[in-house]
Amino acid sequence: MTGRLTVVGLGPGSPLQVSPEALSAVEQATDFFGYGPYVERLALKAHQRRHASDNREEISRAAAALQLAARGGQVCVVSGGDAGVFAMAAAVCEAMETGPESWRQVDFSVVPGITAMLAVAAKAGAPLGHDFCAISLSDNLKPWSIIEKRLVAAAEAGFVMAFYNPVSKARPHQLGDAFDILRAHLPGTVPVIFGRAAGRPDERIRIETLADARSDMADMATCIIVGSVETRLIAREGKAPLVYSPRSWSAGKA
Numbered sequence: 001m002t003g004r005l006t007v008v009g010l011g012p013g014s015p016l017q018v019s020p021e022a023l024s025a026v027e028q029a030t031d032f033f034g035y036g037p038y039v040e041r042l043a044l045k046a047h048q049r050r051h052a053s054d055n056r057e058e059i060s061r062a063a064a065a066l067q068l069a070a071r072g073g074q075v076c077v078v079s080g081g082d083a084g085v086f087a088m089a090a091a092v093c094e095a096m097e098t099g100p101e102s103w104r105q106v107d108f109s110v111v112p113g114i115t116a117m118l119a120v121a122a123k124a125g126a127p128l129g130h131d132f133c134a135i136s137l138s139d140n141l142k143p144w145s146i147i148e149k150r151l152v153a154a155a156e157a158g159f160v161m162a163f164y165n166p167v168s169k170a171r172p173h174q175l176g177d178a179f180d181i182l183r184a185h186l187p188g189t190v191p192v193i194f195g196r197a198a199g200r201p202d203e204r205i206r207i208e209t210l211a212d213a214r215s216d217m218a219d220m221a222t223c224i225i226v227g228s229v230e231t232r233l234i235a236r237e238g239k240a241p242l243v244y245s246p247r248s249w250s251a252g253k254a
Helices: 020-028 036-040 058-070 088-098 116-124 144-157 174-183
Strands: 004-009 031-035 049-053 074-079 107-111 132-136 160-164 191-196 204-209 222-226 232-236 239-244
Touching (some): 020 074, 020 107, 031 036, 036 049, 036 074, 058 088, 088 107, 116 204, 116 222, 204 239
Parallel strands (some): 004 074, 031 049, 031 074, 132 160
Antiparallel strands (some): 191 204
């Protein structure tokens, strides 16, 4: 009997931001695979089992989940944020493509979640109101030279940029390098939003200019949104400013 594998996005951390569809998928599964802190967020029943693993074991985790589902298991693979954005949905597809034929017969589905850039954007205002892109600054799976090219291309094209995986102990310099690249192509007045743990009790939202943005303002739990030349701040007395990108492009700007 072929089982079922559902990849579920649990949102950025607040229980209020987990969708009813995700809760339903969790209710129906018996075995849960994921990075330890994400699996621990689940309130499971006695018959449901956790299979936690380290953050950099995505392919082996996906393979184990597919193997169990191919034997008839009702499996759920969990991700923080949205499972399809730099997360486990792609890892499961990669494992499925290179694995045995039985894995391709599994009833497979992906349940979306609120990804970090959307949670951070909502806290800051509407910085994604015009065209935007998302870039992972990790060079674990792609060369840094490709990241540099994409940063320049996005800046020159006028995209707002959301940065995932901005820094780590192994990559302490790359966020600073990214800011240096952008400062060569964008005005220093462009707003930069540092959003850490958006929606959780330890949430921190910080707004800086590109000229003043530094790598020590972020960690791996931070999602960063860099505005375009069109992105604006609305000052509000006694309140944090709102950051937004107008829906239309100003006349005369190419």
